[in-house]
Structure formats: C-alpha cells, structure tokens
Amino acid sequence: MPTKRLHQDVATRWNSTYHMVESLLEQKRSISAYGADHDLPVTLTANQWALLEKTITVLAPFEELTRQISSSTSSAAEVIPSVTVLKRLLARENEGDTGIKTMKTILLEAVQRRFKTIENEPLYAVATLLDLRFKDRYFKGADSIKHAKDALTREVEKMEALQSRTTPKGSRESARKPP
Structure with missing residues (x-):
C-alpha cells in the first residue's frame, strides 16, 4: 500500500475535522492491521467506525459548500x-x-x-x-x-x-x- 499520512484536526478550521475523519476511514485497514500487529490496547470498534462513516455523511455538505463558495467562480x-x-x-x-x-x-x-x-x-x-x-x-x-x-x-x-x-x-x- 502507498504510504499516506493521517490528517490532524485543527480547532480553528472546521473542515480539518472532516479531512481527519476521511483520512481515518481511508486508512481503516492499515490502522486495524497496525493495531493488531503491535498489540495496541485500544482500537476502534465496528460501531465507532460506522459512526465515523455517518459523521462524514453529515459533514460532506459543509465541505462541498466551503469548496463551492471559496472557488474563484462563486x-x-x-x-x-x-x-x-x-x-x-x-x-x-x-x-x-x-x-x-x-x-x-x-x-x-x-x-x-x-x-x-x-x-x-x-x-x-x-x-x-x-x-x-x-x-x-x-x-x-x-x-x-x-x-x-x-x-x-x-x-x-x-x-x-x-x-x-x-x-x-x-x-x-x-x-x-x-x-
């Protein structure tokens, strides 16, 4: 798999939360495999992953609106x-x-x-x-x-x-x- 970095949340930029959750979901397999390989004490449950997917669905219109309003043609x-x-x-x-x-x-x-x-x-x-x-x-x-x-x-x-x-x-x- 290609090496990718996880995005981090920045309190002053709301869309950083969207990008952070999106990057977590993109790397779900890698994160789960890493947790299992390194015997980490806490990993996300199936319900927590599902909640993150629903969160992305709710935040996606905000991201789209931000991109649309910020474009040079808006x-x-x-x-x-x-x-x-x-x-x-x-x-x-x-x-x-x-x-x-x-x-x-x-x-x-x-x-x-x-x-x-x-x-x-x-x-x-x-x-x-x-x-x-x-x-x-x-x-x-x-x-x-x-x-x-x-x-x-x-x-x-x-x-x-x-x-x-x-x-x-x-x-x-x-x-x-x-x-």
Whole structure:
C-alpha cells in the first residue's frame, strides 16, 4: 500500500475535522492491521467506525459548500441558496444513531444562529433575486421576498440618483430617446 499520512484536526478550521475523519476511514485497514500487529490496547470498534462513516455523511455538505463558495467562480448570489439547502439537509429526519441526530441538531442550530439574518443582507438578497438560477426560490417567506425586492428598489434608486448627478443636463434627453 502507498504510504499516506493521517490528517490532524485543527480547532480553528472546521473542515480539518472532516479531512481527519476521511483520512481515518481511508486508512481503516492499515490502522486495524497496525493495531493488531503491535498489540495496541485500544482500537476502534465496528460501531465507532460506522459512526465515523455517518459523521462524514453529515459533514460532506459543509465541505462541498466551503469548496463551492471559496472557488474563484462563486458569487454572492450563491450564499442564500447554499445556506438554505444546508439547513434543509440538516433538518431532514433520518433513522439512525442518536449521536448523529444530536450532531445534526447542534449543527443546524449553529447554522441558523450564524446565518439568521442572511436574507436581510442587501448584498446577498439582491444578488440572489437577480440571479436567474435562483430568483426568489430560496427565500423563507413573503416577508423575506418583500425585503429583498425593497432592497433591489433602493439600489436601483441609488443608481438612478447617481446617474442623474453625473450625466450632463443636455445629454439626459439624448440618452433616454433612441436615435
């Protein structure tokens, strides 16, 4: 087998936990064989390995979202839809280990707390509303959609006001009428 290193968790980078668990699962056979060969007192049980696999399943959307938002081609319009999809994935009920259910609940609460007002941020709201892929599909309700449309209206008014201040008076008429 090729030599590989296990990743270590770093408290300041959440995705390091994902990469650490992923590397453990990739090296499961090697770790188990090493433990057996060296007569280690404690190794992971089958249930613990299964729990790690479920943990990876829960953390995978966070890793994908981080990569997507961090890419050079991402835009502000993708923030609200991404957070909404993440919340939906975490809220989805599935049978299984109570530890995983607890983890999903805690992660969902953290996402809701940190992104509670994301739809009220004019930059993200307007960008999402104007993006043809998303429009108003990812807003929570009528109030959020109205807030986003109001933010868009304010931005258009600002642009019109700026244009009227910077355009010479004689050229305004010619700019409005097609030749």
